[in-house]
Amino acid sequence: MQTPVAARTDARSPRGGAARAALASPWWRALLAAAAGALPALAFPEPSLSWFAYVALVPWLLLIRSAGSAGRAGLDGWLGGIGFMLAVHHWLMPHLHVFILLVAALLGLLWLPWGVLVRAMLGGRPSAVRALVAVAVVPSGWLMVELVRSWEGLGGPWGLLGASQWDVAPALRLASVGGVWLVTVLVVAVNTAVALLVSAAALRVPALVGLLVCALTTGLVWLVGEPPRPAGEVRVAVVQPGIHHGAGGVDRRFDKGEELTRGLAGRDVDLVVWGESSVGRDLTKRPDLADRIAAVSRAVGAPVLVNVDARRADQPGIYKSSVLVGPDGTTGDRYDKMRLVPFGEYVPARSVLGWATSVGKAAGEDRRRGEAQVVMALPGRDGLRIGPLVCFESAFPDMTRNLVRDGAQLVVAQSATSTFQGSWAPEQHASLAALRAAESGRPVVHATLTGVTAVYGPDGALVGEPLGTREEGAAVYAVPLSEASTGYVRAGDWAVYAAFAVLALLCGVEGVRAVRSSAPGTRAPRPRRVRG
Structure with missing residues (x-):
């Protein structure tokens, strides 16, 4: 037959x-x-x-x-x-x-x-x-x-x-x-x-x-x-410092981010976003760095959302944290990344699979996890509430949904794909923000160190022009807000x-x-x- x-x-x-x-x-x-x-x-x-x-x-x-x-x-x-x-x-x-x-x-x-x-x-x-x-x-x-x-x-x-x-x-x-x-x-x-x-x-x-x-x-x-009901707009600036590898790369990246942020003065922005791992030192141990970020916040007239990838002074281990810094310094709002990249940020069952570090570029030390998602209120912007995500987390539909249900009006995903420049990864990652925006009825800012940086409106449509992987600079986006409650936010994974x-x-x-x-x-x- x-x-x-x-x-x-x-x-x-x-x-x-x-x-x-x-x-x-x-x-x-x-x-x-x-x-x-x-x-x-x-x-x-x-x-x-x-x-x-x-x-x-x-x-x-x-x-x-x-x-x-x-x-x-x-x-x-x-x-x-x-x-x-x-x-x-x-x-x-x-x-x-x-x-x-x-x-x-x-x-x-x-x-x-x-x-x-x-x-x-x-x-x-x-x-x-x-x-x-x-x-x-x-x-x-x-x-x-x-x-x-x-x-x-x-x-x-x-x-x-x-x-x-x-x-x-x-x-x-x-x-x-x-x-x-x-x-x-x-x-x-x-x-x-x-x-x-x-x-x-x-x-x-x-x-x-x-x-x-x-x-x-x-x-x-x-x-x-x-379709999403319009509810005004917010002007968000995204800073993309470019690739800075090797010895001193962490400090050069910070310096470049600071320089690009100062160039935003007079452009009437409500929020400045730096990418994942944009700050490589714990701000409590390095108050001088916190003061420099606060100074550029005063110069621009807007708070700066940075991402700290460093060993914590008050707790053991390395965390990746979204930290909001205003004109007077850190606001006290901090979100610690909860979902980590297997092998990239931790090795599952390290006692058994630890050999992976000798074969590829697996994490030599496991990052620490946060315990809960956080919604932050921006100072000086009528209490606009933002929900931060860190890199890998923008792939999870439930995390954006949770932020919106907790009152987030804008979702900000801080990312770094510099390890995968020249591959399909940066474009794939940026595209996920469009799905998260459409699902949640909230705009999503996908901010990276080295591209692709992109912003999507509440319906998932692209806002402005993305910053590609060969670009460094700062871009300002007029991001439309919405008060819509989507079926996915209400009913979830039905x-x-x-x-x-x-x-x-x-x-x-x-x-x-x-x-x-x-x-x-x-x-x-x-x-x-x-x-x-």
Whole structure:
């Protein structure tokens, strides 16, 4: 019996024979699975082929559909997951070296049950009803994979498929209703419907129905969803000092930040933001540095939000802290980073995995964690409330939501991607702020040391021109504010719970069917053997 994919190719043609041979060979099939899993990476920045996300999973789905067994489908899912993780995080290779292969192999296992699920829903000759159900089930299974790997200890929610739609206005409107999770569901649902459409003529009707439902849902949210209500604006200046590595780099970076901030005098700004690790000395131990920041705050007429990456005087260990400094010195507002980058800022289970420091550029000492998020009130700006995040934390939807629920009117993400200059990482990171803005209905300032620095309005649209990775300087942005309360802020991760419900319902139906088929008197009689 031919597989569904092979059956569509003329068995007598050389091309058909080559296709069957590739699918039959475990090595060729493994390479095809890894390559198919890597394709969605092209939808993310820097290529940013957002439209490609809606068909990027189709080759992978068709390959899994053709698997001859559930075990083979699971293997195709695992290998494709490895390809996906390596492609989306390839910029980590120079720093983690061979260790990234181990990480990708472990995280790729999350797609193994998804592969089994895909074959169960799409394999063989599914009925029209089963095909239509697959348009809901396959995205739900994918969302469970994204949910598990979004745990900080497994690398966090970097490369969520919905995040590839950061510059697509209808998708951002969906994010305001159900977060990036709802956008992911839409993207995978469209891929599933397209895979059904091209796999068999008998499945075209349910496939078209699935595509129509996706289009109508997006259109309905666009028409009915309320855009953010304007509530004035705030003028925010972002200081990007550029790359300063090597001996004395910390001091040169501070000096450059101070110089660029002084140049903002007379530009009527309400807040100045420096990037992550912009201050490399504890301000309580170096009051002279605090005095210099306070002096530039007086010169500019606005408080300065800096980020201190240093060993704390009053507590053991190194913290990364957002600190607000006004004309009279530090205001007492400080936020300590809570979610740290695995291997970059701490090594999970260091006693076991500490060898990673000798292979790549893993953290030699674990950073310390903060205990709670903080909302700061700006002095002299009618109490404008800002919610700081530090670097990696802008990838987590719940952190921005929590800040908004606590009253933040502006979210500020301080970042540093200088380690990954020349890669896709700076663009990928900056794009996450667009999702966080759309989800929360609040503008997000993504401020970096070396680019990409970008600002997004409450609807996720870009405000002004970003500062790229080859630029250093200061830019002032007129940032629109909003008082809107989005569906995501009010209801949270309901799309995730809906996916849970879909999978639970499927398990229930299949369980009932299995019980009924095994009950006495329900088995079909065996055909009699005819002699003669």
